Amino acid sequence: MAKRAPRRTDGLSKEVIVQAAAAILDDGGEAALTFRALTARLSTGYGAIYHHVANKSDLLAAATDAVIARVMGDAVVEAEPREALRTVSLGLFDAIDAHPWVGAQLSREPWRPALLEVYERIGGLLEALEVPERALFDAAGALVNYVLGVAGQNAANARLxxxxxxxxxxxxxxxxxxxxxxxxxxxxxxxxxxxxxxxxDDREQFLAGVDLFLAGVATLR
Incomplete structure (x- = not known):
């Protein structure tokens, strides 16, 4: 009979739990993420995890928030707005390609902070491009839907x-x-x-779509 891994004695933070959950999701998808698998990976008990996250849905949301926050943090907006939009869009595409479960989670719970961050960044950059107020809401929605839709489909195809x-x-x-x-x-x-x-090339075709969109919104000024 195999010996159990020794129970960890150090404190367990939510960040560590979320990182472990993301690793499980990357390896096996949503079906692989169970609290049993998570306790085994972290060498801890259920109570230590439930202290930080209520359930699997909460864990998926937290992992998604962490990935999107990293993308937003990496995409330093120092370039002019058009180039910044391309950078943010491609960062999201690559993140969802690397973590296919992120796209599914964003679609499932669009009210979560992760998607709000995406809308805020893209909407702000479109406003900096001087997209008129009357078209700003529709323009932001169209670009976010394009980015997440294409990224999600590409990730699904790659996983298939x-x-x-x-x-x-x-x-x-x-x-x-x-x-x-x-x-x-x-x-x-x-x-x-x-x-x-x-x-x-999937990435090049994706960016071509972003460029077509940006060329279109430029005519709205």
Missing amino acids: LTDGEGDRAAFLATVSAQWESLAPEKYPFVHKAAAHLREH
């Missing part, structure tokens, strides 16, 4: 390929070949886009 032991290049090559086989008279755009699909 990983879980299925797939290869992104092989997958795109297969889909591209299917598109190329379609009748060009019926699917002219899709037929022409097939080559781009095979070779495209």
Whole structure:
């Protein structure tokens, strides 16, 4: 019979608990995050964890808040607003790509501090770009929805390929070949886009979308 790991004797902070939870989420997704798994990783009892977080939902929210706070902290807004928006957007894209569960949690509980921080930063930068007051709310909502939507979908696709032991290049090559086989008279755009699909970079395409958005809001002044 295997020996149990010795119970830790040092104090357990919420930050340590959240970091451990994030590691479990990164390794196995939401299904892997249980209080049993967390107590085993931290070599502690349930009481030490419940002292800081009430339940799994609270733990997921805290882990998500920590990831987004790190992105907002890393994205120092010293550049002009347009470049700062690109930096913040790409930071969120990369964070959700690294932590797919973050995107799902933001959609599930949009009232949490994490999403408020995202809206505040993006809305403030759009205001600095002199987007008119009449369009500011819609512009911020559109950009946040684009960033989180594309980032979440990209992360989900990446996780699907990983879980299925797939290869992104092989997958795109297969889909591209299917598109190329379609009748060009019926699917002219899709037929022409097939080559781009095979070779495209997800981050570059994402930033291209941000740039298209910024070009659009520039006409609102």
